Amino acid sequence: xxxxDFIIFIGFxxxxxxxxxxxxxxxxxxxxxxxxxxxxPKRGGKIEEKxxxxxxxxxxxxxxxxxxxxxxSVLGTILYSLFERLTHSDYHYWQLPYGPLTFVNMTYSxxxxxxxxxxxxxxxxxxxxxxxxxxxxxxxxxxxxxxFKILQNCVRSYGKTDHETKKVENTTDSSSGLQATLKRIVxxxxxxxxxxxxxxxxxxxxxxxxxxxxxxxLCICAYQATEVIxxxxxxxxxxxxxxIILQVxxxxxxxxxxxxxxxxxxxxxxxxxxxxxxxSFQKSIAFIIRRSQNPAQLTxxxxxxxxFLTFAWILRTSYSAFFMLRQVKMKQ
Amino acid sequence: MMKFKKAGLVADLFPNIxxxxxxxxxxxxxxxxxxxxVHGLRVLYxxxxxxxxxxxxxxTFGNLVQESDDVNDLAANTITVLFxxxxxxxYLYFAIRSKLFYRTLGIWNxxxxxxxxxxxxxxxxxxxxxxxxxxxxxxxxxxxxxxxSWTTITFFGESVRVRKDPENENITVSTEIPRLLIKSWYxxxxxxxxxxxxxxxxxxxxxFFSMCHANLLDSLFCSWLIFACEQLMHLKEILKPLMxxxxxxxxxxxxxxxxxxxxxxxSQDNLVDNDFNEKNNHNDDLDxxxxxxxxxxxxxxxxxxxxxxxxxxxxxxxxxxxxKKQELMVRSAIKYWVERHKHVVRLVTAIGDSYGxxxxxxxxxxxxxxxxxxxxxxxxxxxxPYAFSVIGYLLYALGQVFHFCIFGNRLIExxxxxxxxxxxxxxxxxxxxxxxxVQIVCQxxxxxxxxxxxxxxxxxxxxFASVLGAVVTYFMVLIQxx
Numbered sequence: 001x002x003x004x005d006f007i008i009f010i011g012f013x014x015x016x017x018x019x020x021x022x023x024x025x026x027x028x029x030x031x032x033x034x035x036x037x038x039x040x041p042k043r044g045g046k047i048e049e050k051x052x053x054x055x056x057x058x059x060x061x062x063x064x065x066x067x068x069x070x071x072x073s074v075l076g077t078i079l080y081s082l083f084e085r086l087t088h089s090d091y092h093y094w095q096l097p098y099g100p101l102t103f104v105n106m107t108y109s110x111x112x113x114x115x116x117x118x119x120x121x122x123x124x125x126x127x128x129x130x131x132x133x134x135x136x137x138x139x140x141x142x143x144x145x146x147x148f149k150i151l152q153n154c155v156r157s158y159g160k161t162d163h164e165t166k167k168v169e170n171t172t173d174s175s176s177g178l179q180a181t182l183k184r185i186v187x188x189x190x191x192x193x194x195x196x197x198x199x200x201x202x203x204x205x206x207x208x209x210x211x212x213x214x215x216x217x218l219c220i221c222a223y224q225a226t227e228v229i230x231x232x233x234x235x236x237x238x239x240x241x242x243x244i245i246l247q248v249x250x251x252x253x254x255x256x257x258x259x260x261x262x263x264x265x266x267x268x269x270x271x272x273x274x275x276x277x278x279x280s281f282q283k284s285i286a287f288i289i290r291r292s293q294n295p296a297q298l299t300x301x302x303x304x305x306x307x308f309l310t311f312a313w314i315l316r317t318s319y320s321a322f323f324m325l326r327q328v329k330m331k332q
Numbered sequence: 333m334m335k336f337k338k339a340g341l342v343a344d345l346f347p348n349i350x351x352x353x354x355x356x357x358x359x360x361x362x363x364x365x366x367x368x369x370v371h372g373l374r375v376l377y378x379x380x381x382x383x384x385x386x387x388x389x390x391x392t393f394g395n396l397v398q399e400s401d402d403v404n405d406l407a408a409n410t411i412t413v414l415f416x417x418x419x420x421x422x423y424l425y426f427a428i429r430s431k432l433f434y435r436t437l438g439i440w441n442x443x444x445x446x447x448x449x450x451x452x453x454x455x456x457x458x459x460x461x462x463x464x465x466x467x468x469x470x471x472x473x474x475x476x477x478x479x480x481s482w483t484t485i486t487f488f489g490e491s492v493r494v495r496k497d498p499e500n501e502n503i504t505v506s507t508e509i510p511r512l513l514i515k516s517w518y519x520x521x522x523x524x525x526x527x528x529x530x531x532x533x534x535x536x537x538x539x540f541f542s543m544c545h546a547n548l549l550d551s552l553f554c555s556w557l558i559f560a561c562e563q564l565m566h567l568k569e570i571l572k573p574l575m576x577x578x579x580x581x582x583x584x585x586x587x588x589x590x591x592x593x594x595x596x597x598x599s600q601d602n603l604v605d606n607d608f609n610e611k612n613n614h615n616d617d618l619d620x621x622x623x624x625x626x627x628x629x630x631x632x633x634x635x636x637x638x639x640x641x642x643x644x645x646x647x648x649x650x651x652x653x654x655x656k657k658q659e660l661m662v663r664s665a666i667k668y669w670v671e672r673h674k675h676v677v678r679l680v681t682a683i684g685d686s687y688g689x690x691x692x693x694x695x696x697x698x699x700x701x702x703x704x705x706x707x708x709x710x711x712x713x714x715x716x717p718y719a720f721s722v723i724g725y726l727l728y729a730l731g732q733v734f735h736f737c738i739f740g741n742r743l744i745e746x747x748x749x750x751x752x753x754x755x756x757x758x759x760x761x762x763x764x765x766x767x768x769x770v771q772i773v774c775q776x777x778x779x780x781x782x783x784x785x786x787x788x789x790x791x792x793x794x795x796f797a798s799v800l801g802a803v804v805t806y807f808m809v810l811i812q813x814x
Binding site: 077187194287321331 | 536745764
């Protein structure tokens, strides 16, 4: 199995999954544009606006870097093969960018160009779909993390604005205001969890395929790398392995962030100004804390939680599998 | 001669029960005629099956002893013996502990009901019935497919026994053995002719019935888990209407038209009479009859859908801000929820008690068998009947483990997601009583309900992943040692 096969296989799986769930996927993205996910200064102040801006900035940077790297690698391969074609007229030096085709005779001119164009166009499409889907998933996860941050901020100030209004209005009963805030908080909390659940339903099998595929690929790539002596090819193998690892790392990073941000909602509830409010509202704080102790998590096919633990496990297991293959080869 | 009434789980699982009885399991309840003669016939039928199964098991074991000089044959025969140990274990286990199984099957005979939640209950019951039937069909298909592929693969390849020549170590001598499904030692000569045909038929019967014994019992266990999961989903669904029912008058007016909508508004009265009076053994609040006797008043409200008119029914506002009638209705709904949840917990406990040890024995046998299969898999050298049979054994064993792991995992997930459903049911609008109830529910559902193999391990997808990982590890280590 080489790099191209792996990318095409995983790209194919991703495209199938997104095509089959395109309506739900679009609904998730539309939801994030509506209440209660929009920044609301009345709810949490100016911080909400700032957090959303920061989130958008992070996702833009992330997506641009991803596209840049993907674009560079695809462009690099295409330009290299173009350079080879243009500088040599002897067909032995001509190389297709993504592997030779055996059933067409490409030693003379029009055939080679046609196949070259086909490979460039098709691989550009594969790269575009692959990187876009990855970036979209990572961006949605990033947005939900920031929504949890906004929720934390909102919960932390629960009861505070109420104390101030009590002093201003000289009223002793603020339960209607607290009740309305509580309702907003719980609805917001539930809405974020619903988004995560929908993402999980769409993507958990794809993530399982990607993780197991990465495991197998890393093992085989390491094995092939031990067989080459040429430094350039070794570097190429290394770069390919790093690319694949970085993709899994991206998803695992955001999965880990999601887990910790949803846990922090409980801490934020504890920091709220609940002392002195009616007992029923204090009990509601207990409820919010209890709920946040079941943090939001994405799973890979329900087997493993997407996070750094799984990432480390993938690396460790592929290393031991590679080591075993090496032993077998050395014995033969 | 009393015609027994199929109720509860027995009615739902009747096809499975009948199939088990036909295949020879020692299950003698659930028949209409229970006279001594017929009962004696049934015991005889099951005993004949038991004798046949044990005899063939003995013959297979005899062959293992006979061929124990060669390591390869020893490994292969041990795998076959372990494969059929599953059946024998489950057969004898059921015979010995059938009382616990009857108790579990009878646990859902008296289920409580509440007029408001009947529709949801029936819907989830129908769903669970459908899933149980689907599971039974899948398991039967897989069993028939496995038995027929085993029979088919017998007729491929050479049926020989290969041994090293005692005079010359480098030459192997092959002696012919009968072409049968399982290599067995028979006291008669089964090489050819009528004895061969009869032995073949005996073995085909043995393979098919053995697989049926084990798989039908596993599918009974998984059907119980399906039922428990669907009950938990029903409980999660009715939390929201329960909260809306208890919403205080001035903060929230629920869409009571939705709340009280029945499939046919006219039959609401009948539902109240039949279900509520007959089946509700847990009804201590006689006042509820007073509420429901004013069903004319309620009947009018079913159509108009305005909550405020309850006030005119009399009774002052209670401490939770609700009228007395509404408070009692909320309390009855909460009582239904809690009683149903406790019933589900009792069911899951009974399932664990009746099947836990069988699962432990299954996993022990499977672990040894999968280790040996990993060793056999290292000797695969091409696409031949040997490769197919090793892969077949592997897939079958892993499939059996996956079968109950996936349902055990679903139970764990459903029971721990009750807390999430409780959180998202707009509890902040409910009365104090309802809010406290929801918080108690959250505390209780912290610990997920799970089935354990006699407390040694929990049945979940983690178990399956660890079994799979262990097989792959053994395979890798054995390949290195070769």
